[in-house]
Amino acid sequence: MTxxxxxxxxxxxxxxxxxxxxxxSHWQRSRRLTLLLLGLWLATGFGTVFFARxxxxxxxxxxxxxxxxxxxxxxxxxxxxxGFYAWRMRRLDRAAALDAGQP
Amino acid sequence: xxxxxxxxxxLSRYYLWYTGxxxxxxxxxxxxxxxxxxxxxxxxxxMFATIALYATIGVICRTSNVTEYYVAGRRxxxxxxxxxxxxxxxxxxSFISLAGGLYLQGFDGLAFIMGWTGGFVLVALLIAPYLRxxxxxxxxxxxxxxxxxxxxxxxxxxxxxxxxxxxxxxFTYVVAQIYAVGLIASRFTGVDFSVGIFLGLASILVxxxxxxxxxxxxxxxxxxxxxxxxxxxxxxxxxxxxxxxPIPAVAYxxxxxxxxxxxxxxxxxxxEEQVRAExxxxxxxxxxxxxxxxxxxxxxxxxxxxxxxxVRARNASLTEVRQxxxxxxxxxxxxxxxxxxxNERRDANLARARPPEPHAEPFPGATRxxxxxxxxxxxxxxxxxxxxxxxxxxxxxxxxxxxxxHETRVSVFWTLFFILLVYLTIPALAVLAKYDIxxxxxxxxxxxxxxxxxxxxxxxxxxxxxxxxxxxxDGIVQLAEFAIDADVLVLATPEIGGLPYVIxxxxxxxxxxxxxxxxxxxxxxxxNALSHDVYYKMVNPGASTQKRVTISKLLLLGVAFIAAxxxxxxxxxxxxxVAAAFSLAGSTLFPVLVLGVFWKRANHQGALAGMVAGxxxxxxxxxxxxxxxxxxxxxxxxxxxxxxxxxxGVPAGLLAIVVVSLLxxxxxxxxxxxxxxxxxPE
Numbered sequence: 001m002t003x004x005x006x007x008x009x010x011x012x013x014x015x016x017x018x019x020x021x022x023x024x025s026h027w028q029r030s031r032r033l034t035l036l037l038l039g040l041w042l043a044t045g046f047g048t049v050f051f052a053r054x055x056x057x058x059x060x061x062x063x064x065x066x067x068x069x070x071x072x073x074x075x076x077x078x079x080x081x082x083g084f085y086a087w088r089m090r091r092l093d094r095a096a097a098l099d100a101g102q103p
Numbered sequence: 104x105x106x107x108x109x110x111x112x113x114l115s116r117y118y119l120w121y122t123g124x125x126x127x128x129x130x131x132x133x134x135x136x137x138x139x140x141x142x143x144x145x146x147x148x149x150m151f152a153t154i155a156l157y158a159t160i161g162v163i164c165r166t167s168n169v170t171e172y173y174v175a176g177r178r179x180x181x182x183x184x185x186x187x188x189x190x191x192x193x194x195x196x197s198f199i200s201l202a203g204g205l206y207l208q209g210f211d212g213l214a215f216i217m218g219w220t221g222g223f224v225l226v227a228l229l230i231a232p233y234l235r236x237x238x239x240x241x242x243x244x245x246x247x248x249x250x251x252x253x254x255x256x257x258x259x260x261x262x263x264x265x266x267x268x269x270x271x272x273x274f275t276y277v278v279a280q281i282y283a284v285g286l287i288a289s290r291f292t293g294v295d296f297s298v299g300i301f302l303g304l305a306s307i308l309v310x311x312x313x314x315x316x317x318x319x320x321x322x323x324x325x326x327x328x329x330x331x332x333x334x335x336x337x338x339x340x341x342x343x344x345x346x347x348x349p350i351p352a353v354a355y356x357x358x359x360x361x362x363x364x365x366x367x368x369x370x371x372x373x374x375e376e377q378v379r380a381e382x383x384x385x386x387x388x389x390x391x392x393x394x395x396x397x398x399x400x401x402x403x404x405x406x407x408x409x410x411x412x413x414v415r416a417r418n419a420s421l422t423e424v425r426q427x428x429x430x431x432x433x434x435x436x437x438x439x440x441x442x443x444x445x446n447e448r449r450d451a452n453l454a455r456a457r458p459p460e461p462h463a464e465p466f467p468g469a470t471r472x473x474x475x476x477x478x479x480x481x482x483x484x485x486x487x488x489x490x491x492x493x494x495x496x497x498x499x500x501x502x503x504x505x506x507x508x509h510e511t512r513v514s515v516f517w518t519l520f521f522i523l524l525v526y527l528t529i530p531a532l533a534v535l536a537k538y539d540i541x542x543x544x545x546x547x548x549x550x551x552x553x554x555x556x557x558x559x560x561x562x563x564x565x566x567x568x569x570x571x572x573x574x575x576x577d578g579i580v581q582l583a584e585f586a587i588d589a590d591v592l593v594l595a596t597p598e599i600g601g602l603p604y605v606i607x608x609x610x611x612x613x614x615x616x617x618x619x620x621x622x623x624x625x626x627x628x629x630x631n632a633l634s635h636d637v638y639y640k641m642v643n644p645g646a647s648t649q650k651r652v653t654i655s656k657l658l659l660l661g662v663a664f665i666a667a668x669x670x671x672x673x674x675x676x677x678x679x680x681v682a683a684a685f686s687l688a689g690s691t692l693f694p695v696l697v698l699g700v701f702w703k704r705a706n707h708q709g710a711l712a713g714m715v716a717g718x719x720x721x722x723x724x725x726x727x728x729x730x731x732x733x734x735x736x737x738x739x740x741x742x743x744x745x746x747x748x749x750x751x752g753v754p755a756g757l758l759a760i761v762v763v764s765l766l767x768x769x770x771x772x773x774x775x776x777x778x779x780x781x782x783x784p785e
Contacts, residue, residue, distance in 0.1 A: 023779070023782075023784070026783070027782050030782075034228050037224070037228060038228060041224045045217060045224075045485065046486075049481055049482055049485065052465035053466060053474070053478075056463075056464065056465055061356045062357050063356050063463070067359070067463040067465070070213035070214075070216065070217055071216060071527075072352065072527050072530070074221060075220035075221070075526060076523070076527075078220055078221050078224045079516070079519050079523060081224050082224060082227040082512075085227055085512065086509070086513050086515075089509070090512075092784070093509065093785055096784040097785075
């Protein structure tokens with residue numbers, strides 16, 4: 001079983017070119033977004049642990065910063081990253097659909 | 104088929120009703136307890152009521168339609184899919200042992216919190232949406248279609264390797280879940296361990312056997328609600344008690360500085376020091392005996408025999424005779440055994456001779472190097488858990504069950520949201536329980552010990568889960584005199600907080616729900632890999648849909664019984680392998696999955712090389728560095744613990760794919776087209 005083929009492209013070359021261009025730019029944008037968010041994830045997940053001893057001096061609402069980040073902060077940032085990604089990708093998907101359809 | 108607002112509304116109504124009924128049930132049991140219903144009955148009631156509930160949902164959702172059976176008809180709304188995945192994800196270990204682990208390990212334990220939540224970023228950004236776009240049934244399906252190769256380019260070799268990895272990882276994991284089911288059932292209802300296992304198994308089977316993914320999804324949503332309530336009620340109670348704030352995740356910030364002060368106080372306390380000195384002395388004794396081997400072994404044996412004879416000769420009480428008999432019976436049989444046992448006891452005594460580590464301090468260590476090593480291991484564990492999460496088949500499988508790619512992305516968000524409702528509370532529970540024990544138990548009188556201590560101390564006589572003994576003979580409990588097992592903390596929390604027994608029954612039901620929901624998902628992942636990938640795709644591609652579902656159900660039954668049998672043997676080794684399962688999953692499957700989407704040039708040969716290299720490097724490192732598997736920690740690279748072998752396995756897998764792919768021919772046009780398709784917007 002192979003995946004269902006992409007929707008059959010329009011016959012005229014202009015429309016086909018536009019679809020390809022829309023897809024290429026969509027992929028480029030979503031890749032850039034992914035990379036950016038992975039960078040943020042790396043910084044909160046691993047960065048705060050790497051410098052945990054230095055960050056322990058700071059304090060947020062009673063928690064030492066490094067403890068807070070490890071216990072709750074990093075997880076909450078992850079949740080925010082995933083939420084932002086879903087929202088942003090939805091917009092990129094819609095923009096790509098518009099690009100592909102418009103002359 | 105897609106989720107309509109009406110469908111979502113209907114489901115929401117059902118589950119609101121369900122939650123309401125569950126609340127009524129709790130109130131009813133609480134009233135019965137007031138009327139004097141015995142504890143054992145409460146245990147029975149919770150156990151049988153919840154198991155019957157899950158089985159009922161299974162019967163209602165029975166199906167033999169392929170799409171319903173494998174991927175719940177691809178119409179589970181994002182929020183419910185997230186809830187079900189959260190239940191799938193929160194295993195017995197998260198529910199029962201994680202808070203206890205944090206209690207014992209302090210900052211180091213947080214690696215599990217970070218790893219088990221951060222991994223979902225990888226799932227959401229790199230894998231799940233693309234799997235959904237591909238829209239088939241299993242993870243090996245995706246890999247086989249993407250990489251091709253083998254006879255007719257159908258990707259049989261890649262599929263076979265992926266199936267092998269799926270089964271290996273899921274099976275170790277499912278055995279641990281079933282083991283936990285047996286443990287909880289036997290502790291709360293007094294039935295035999297193996298009877299408990301088969302009771303739990305019955306509910307798993309009715310559910311997944313009849314309805315596959317569809318029944319599992321709706322049962323998991325129900326199970327999530329139970330486990331959430333079960334985890335939050337006692338923790339909120341403790342939180343109100345100590346911090347006057349019902350939200351534990353917020354409240355424990357105010358408690359942490361108090362706990363730190365108390366820790367410093369206990370570290371300086373001269374009575375604590377007395378107890379610790381006693382443990383040091385005992386450790387010294389064992390060290391001396393180890394040095395004097397083999398003579399000390401002979402002497403010890405003679406001494407034990409002489410003791411028994413002396414006790415018998417003076418007609419001592421029966422318990423004394425028993426004690427002497429047991430001492431002789433458990434005496435090591437050989438010099439080697441004695442060396443191992445005494446080494447272990449020396450280490451255990453030494454561990455208890457150390458002052459408590461500050462709970463919130465990152466990586467305490469005598470030297471900078473020791474502290475750095477702890478930090479590196481923390482990072483390594485986080486790494487493995489994250490990449491393992493992003494490659495666990497039973498989690499990825501759920502990406503297929505939503506109506507669209509967008510819903511899949513949103514569903515991962517809900518998954519992490521529902522996981523966090525529990526996970527943000529776990530560090531809070533550890534701190535709250537620690538504060539409670541440090542302030543109210545420590546310093547109290549031995550004649551007035553709370554009842555939960557004697558109850559849990561007697562559950563498992565051979566390895567007491569809780570132990571407290573007046574080591575320095577002053578009649579007052581010192582912290583160093585008290586030891587608790589990680590598995591007990593959550594189960595005992597209601598009693599520590601002084602809540603009625605009905606809450607303890609609820610927590611047991613929650614633990615059971617966590618274990619059963621994960622076991623359900625894992626069993627389905629295994630049986631789908633066998634029936635869909637092996638039977639249908641490789642053995643008999645002409646099979647009718649009816650036959651495929653029937654075969655799948657039979658395989659599920661078979662796998663479940665094998666897993667239950669293995670669990671009933673109480674395998675100590677397989678439990679330690681669960682942590683290793685994450686490393687293995689990450690090393691074997693993560694590289695092929697991600698490069699399959701993000702690097703078009705990755706080809707069939709590269710995929711095979713990557714899976715083999717990741718797996719082998721991971722396994723070899725574990726064998727090399729794990730004392731339990733015959734290696735030694737001295738052989739570890741950069742001092743990384745064997746549990747975190749994925750730190751080497753994942754890069755090895757990635758590297759092997761890149762190198763081998765570049766050395767061989769590029770993949771076919773077909774696989775390139777497929778990559779374009781899964782990357783394209785909906």
